[in-house]
Amino acid sequence: MSLWICRQEAVKTPYYMDVLGIHLFSSQELCYVIYNYPLLVLDDFVDDNLLDFLRNELNLGFLALKIERWLKSSENPDDVLVMILQECDYYTTPEISGFRQHLQAFRKLPHAEFKKKKADSLFAISQFGKARRLYYELLGETDVNPGSGLPAGQLWHNIGTCYARMFYMQKAFQAYQKAFFAARDNRMLEKLYYLTLLDEKLTMDEREASLITPEQKTAWDQKAEQARGNAGQSKTMRELEDLFGRDPIKRQAGMNRLITRWKKEYRSMV
């Protein structure tokens, strides 16, 4: 238990972190993303923009110079991330040691597994567009080299989920169909069924439909109904109801803010 005192950082131009779609305003935030999303920062993260940010905005000119020299040398470039963590004083020495070990472990992973983990990381932070691209790349690699060890069914499932999260229902449906035929997994059928409930234009073909038992259908309908009920009680819905309960001027302003936020989030995830 303690309080960490923050460095005085008068950041005027934040650093835009493309992979996360966010701006970073402090050294603490920079350390946080490095530490929590190592797979997203392992390659090509440290560039001139980041060095400028360190130098001009965070007043860490010495660190920037050290990194520049390090990158020009033949030393391990991953150590640059550790250098940043050490300099910014946001993580403790044991935490930084643990981070270093994680980096080493990632580097030892087979290429496909490393890429899958990276795609999963992107998915976890709602970067569905970027995650989907990586899953497709992995699919391509699996086709070229069938022994690479990553099951196509799983990759198609992930692609389908990425599409569904981006509201591309048609494409999600097709991806789940491929996942089903690749893996013969009944869970894919369930997802296909839910998509038909969400989008009336989507229909399962006879072969798929015939595999669903009446009991399964009843259970899935109940689950879908429950999910609808839960969604109705969610925080977002409550916020919306609250918004519509306000006077017209405040409602309009609130709606504008909300739509702007949703647009921003959607652009970021796509």
Place this chain on the structure above:
Amino acid sequence: MDGLVLGIDLCDEYTQISCMQEEKSWTVPTVICKQKNTDEWYIGEEAYAHTLIGDGIIVDKLVKLLIKDGTATLGENRYTGLKLLELFVKKLLELPEQEYATMHFKQLVFTVRKLSPKLIEALYACCGKLEIPRQRVHVLSHTESFVYYVLSQKREIWNNLVGMFDLSEDRLCYYEMKVNRGLKKNTIVAEYENLEEGFNLDILENPSGARLADKILCSCGERLMNKKLYSSVFLCGKGFREQDWAEDFMKLVCSKRRVYMETELFAKGAAYKAADYLNEKTSYPFTFICEGRLHTTVSMPVRQRSGETSVVVAAAGDSWYENDALFEVIPDNQETVDFVLTTLDSRNKRLIRIPLEGFPRRPNRTTKVEVRVSFLDDRTMEVVLKDQGFGELFPATDIKIRQEVML
């Protein structure tokens, strides 16, 4: 002259200006008068003169008017206390301006009987209107001016205990200052007591009143100075301009003591301080414990690269009004912001814990808290904690906690 260095003693009855460079001073009654049917303003004796001949309307007790948020109607217009004080200060500063033919103020130190944020802000605002930069304007308590005045004298005068009686229009006040020698730094402890026995100076105009006043002073003197060893005693204020009426009291204070008379002591003390602001290194290397200064050190246990440490937010002896600390902290598995209050002798330590109530739940170390520490007076600290979030990762909310802490 390349700029004026002034000490100004602002009271409801009078205002004194002491100019550092040439030891010149002015005493002006704190009154302002507006000439009827014109926009001409007069202060001090001139104001009285215009009122007497009937072509002006006068307002007095300008400090009190300001503190009470009062207004005064002069002619057809209503003026706030601040506006009148502003006009008064403007006219007041014209005195040294005209004398030395310069409008450049290098340092301006006001001294007032009782420090209050409202009065201090008003004085800053008045000077702001006159385009005097804020960093050149300071406000001290009378107690602190007394200390600066005394410390500017020969060392033997303040070696030990120094006492002072201030007898003005309707106020009798006793000040005392002591030097505590320490290993690192000497500490000056000064305090004052506003004596209930204060009387109106009008009673000195008749013999029986004067005798009564002498008696009152004697009894106060005996009570306050009993068995104490003084390096010196000062007498100041309008009441001591003549001492014939206080025969017994003078005998009492002058017995085996050095006694000095100084009618412009507060203004001069302020002027000494004004001159000190111009020095790179202060001529008063002491810790001051008096009205206007903090009696307690406020620190915060924090973690830095080297481990656990303590950051001093405000130190005992700092000016409470000018102390305004702003910084950011990140709680690590902690749901409170803690402060440690330490008395001057370091014997008593008190932990103040302010819970971060209502702050959103976020992963550990992803809440930045803006901490602002300021003081409402020398005994009250105000802490404002504001949720700053953690950039775009965890956006800030409007949550703010404000807490007053008695020191």
